[in-house]
Amino acid sequence: MEKEGTELLEMPFTVSLPFRFATGPYMGRFLREIRDNKKFVATRCGVCGRTLLPPSIVCPFCHVKTEGWVELGTKGTLVAFDIVHIPAINPMTGKPRPIPYARGYIMLDGGNAIIGHFLEGADPSKIKVGARVEAVFKEEGRRGEIADILCFRIIEEGKD
Amino acid sequence: MSMEEWSFEVQQKFEIPYKYSPGAFMSRFFVELRDRGRLLGARCPSCGRVYMPPRSICGRCHRRIEEWAEVGEEGTLLSFTVVHYKEPFHPREAPFALGLIKLDGADTGLLHLLGEVDPKKLKVGMRVRAVLREKRAGNILDIQHFRPVE
Numbered sequence: 654m655e656k657e658g659t660e661l662l663e664m665p666f667t668v669s670l671p672f673r674f675a676t677g678p679y680m681g682r683f684l685r686e687i688r689d690n691k692k693f694v695a696t697r698c699g700v701c702g703r704t705l706l707p708p709s710i711v712c713p714f715c716h717v718k719t720e721g722w723v724e725l726g727t728k729g730t731l732v733a734f735d736i737v738h739i740p741a742i743n744p745m746t747g748k749p750r751p752i753p754y755a756r757g758y759i760m761l762d763g764g765n766a767i768i769g770h771f772l773e774g775a776d777p778s779k780i781k782v783g784a785r786v787e788a789v790f791k792e793e794g795r796r797g798e799i800a801d802i803l804c805f806r807i808i809e810e811g812k813d
Numbered sequence: 814m815s816m817e818e819w820s821f822e823v824q825q826k827f828e829i830p831y832k833y834s835p836g837a838f839m840s841r842f843f844v845e846l847r848d849r850g851r852l853l854g855a856r857c858p859s860c861g862r863v864y865m866p867p868r869s870i871c872g873r874c875h876r877r878i879e880e881w882a883e884v885g886e887e888g889t890l891l892s893f894t895v896v897h898y899k900e901p902f903h904p905r906e907a908p909f910a911l912g913l914i915k916l917d918g919a920d921t922g923l924l925h926l927l928g929e930v931d932p933k934k935l936k937v938g939m940r941v942r943a944v945l946r947e948k949r950a951g952n953i954l955d956i957q958h959f960r961p962v963e
Contacts (some may be wrong), residue, residue, distance in 0.1 A: 657870040661841040662951050663832055671901050681819035747828030798823050 704764030726762030928958030
């Protein structure tokens, strides 16, 4: 029935899904410290000694209740990174991310927890495993979300 | 601050870009609606049921449907619901009504918005008419809504 030349339609649109994210107590304390004090806090397992990020009530390795909170530094050491060349869609804006961009995995000072976030810049000759980095926080309008951290920036030892 | 007070809520929003392709069969329906303001149903060659919205396979006979049948812009309200709560993604400010409309010449109901009517005055069996937009884009909202026939 479809004769040759039938126009094939395409309907582009953007679905907007507003929602409220409830942090729960432990994630709440973590995000609250970022929002109010530009600090990272984690929980620590008394059995294996891991610092857990995002903080959890029970150690996922030892299955015991964590023994309390530790404050981690906002600086740390880069343990791994990716340079991303695919313009993945940012789900918060619906727009592709500008490429290339870098993701870093950072062991924060004061513990052994690893946090993943964007790195400033994406030049592979300037990003090295073992590099010292620091968190760059949003100065205004922090809301208690991971996006309150803009990125991690590579710093030169001795200057920080 | 006690543990109970650590929790809080963050307002966030996902934006999901999406491209819907109606395919060859439904494209014909939307092109006809957009360019000529006509509503085409699909008639099953076996049982003769006219589907609106059209479908390319009959749900009862499982036969391929290849015949279009124009249906009327007026029809009968089979069922309706009134939405009283507000959400940002709703197509209208609450309260608004959605209706299942059996257009004249069709055997199935088309789900769409009801407009130009006090939701309290809606009745199953009432006659309604499609209100088409002046500027049509080739999607189901080229029908603005259905309004009661005086």
